[in-house]
Amino acid sequence: MTELLAYFKQELPKINGFLDEETDKLEGLVKGVAKHVLLAPGKRIRPILTILSARSLGYSKEDIYPLASALELLHAATLLHDDILDDADLRRGVTASHLVFGTTETILAGDVLLALANLIGADYGKSRISSILASAIMSTADGEIREIAHISEPKVDRAVYMDIIIGKTARLIEASCRIGASVASDSAELEDALGNFGLNMGIAFQLVDDALDYESPVGDTGKPEGGDLKEGKITLPLIFYLEMLDGKEAELLLSEIKNRTLTDAKRDEVLESIRAQGLGTKTRESAAAYIEKAKDCLTPLSDSVERRILKQAADFVLTRSK
């Protein structure tokens, strides 16, 4: 794990430097929004994955940093639009942009960051890169659409839940790896290996995120505890819980969540019960299986420092507590 941390330490300044430069060039109205979302504490996991993926296939050029940063721009853009859709209060521990800068500025900043990411991607002269970026944007929006639809018609259905988290989170992490692979090599096999690594890691990433929502108090994740339950999102810890209730009780709870009639007392009871029964831990176990899958995907790659660090990055997903 120390290798991974050293890698982050070495690469983060170059990513942050590029993001800083690019946001400095933006128009006044959106510059503040872009800086607010991009300079808030973030793990930069997507750009790091792009760099590692490219380097693991022998790509040594310095021009990887703008491309890697494009993934962070794209991620930030989706955060901005999602926060408006979810009407979130907090993002990365700070007040959500639309509440600081206004909805208009936030929609536009999202559009500008999306365009900037596409513009950077197109500069590499490989249409495959533009194609991966566009697919990722589409999948992310699709995931958000499914999630919103699911909030208005919640069901206890693991397949629906998986579709949602693959769309809203895993596809962009997959794309981060695919893009690193595609700039380094024209091999579809290697791109798929790294892409599937990213997909499985991304699923695990969201599973851990959903577990954390039932585990951590405000300030730790930067999101309120039990926020998903409050927003009516049916995530895996809650699905485990609902599956343990008898049919009538489950139906009642689901309808209270749907209709936003859940009392504070009952919400606390659900949160406490999920904690007491270790359903967050059970969710992390499910994540661990995806991490094993992810690491197996790297078999077709020759051994390298970066392949080793990619595996460490996958393991890191499981240990994070915020």
Place this chain on the structure above:
Amino acid sequence: MTELLAYFKQELPKINGFLDEETDKLEGLVKGVAKHVLLAPGKRIRPILTILSARSLGYSKEDIYPLASALELLHAATLLHDDILDDADLRRGVTASHLVFGTTETILAGDVLLALANLIGADYGKSRISSILASAIMSTADGEIREIAHISEPKVDRAVYMDIIIGKTARLIEASCRIGASVASDSAELEDALGNFGLNMGIAFQLVDDALDYESPVGDTGKPEGGDLKEGKITLPLIFYLEMLDGKEAELLLSEIKNRTLTDAKRDEVLESIRAQGLGTKTRESAAAYIEKAKDCLTPLSDSVERRILKQAADFVLTRSK
């Protein structure tokens, strides 16, 4: 002009057919929004320009239709987001999407249509196409940003006005032509010729639009008469008017527009005065000069039916009354 109309009649069903098919494939939550904005009466001027540009350089393949339609998808995406920003009531003569379907659905539909346009563009395997699309999205957002900033700090400044209309309208029309050129040819000279044709035509297009806002009653343009004045947009007819007032009067009117304190009576007076002094017509004269410039840009192209129709399309911009 009959050649142009015949061309529209011949090509529109193929564009509309493709748009219909693509929107049918979208998720439920955004499908309605996409159909609402895409199937409302529209001129499809952007796809037609892409087709004409490609054909004028000898490109005869049938695969031009998805690419041409991508420009309409992109345009529709910007309309959806802009209507939220402007809090518009009407679009293309029908109720604006966010008022019918909700803001969440409309933001997401915009994101999906943008992604779809990029996805289609990337499929042609030419990174130049992705690059032009991304630049156009960026410029359009920039134009909107400048316009919003200008509404909160309005000035009587033709250069600022030109920057705004180039960004929010002309760049996407330029892109429509550039993309047609770039799929047909690798010549930068020919792409620039068609691109500059589009840019100048796009400027004229917006000038005529801004003139129409002071000329037509509701129902004709699908927008309320004097809507720009109401929304605090300082367009060319109003700039002409403000330039004719003495300094103090102009300042007072500008501050009333800025602070939304313009009385209905005074607004009617301004509208009447702009009409009586023919400032809409004067704006159209300015548009006519850009149309001449646009047509001159086509000189490097060999003569063809399509080059002739492109010139007719430019002239058509001047004559439209809605």
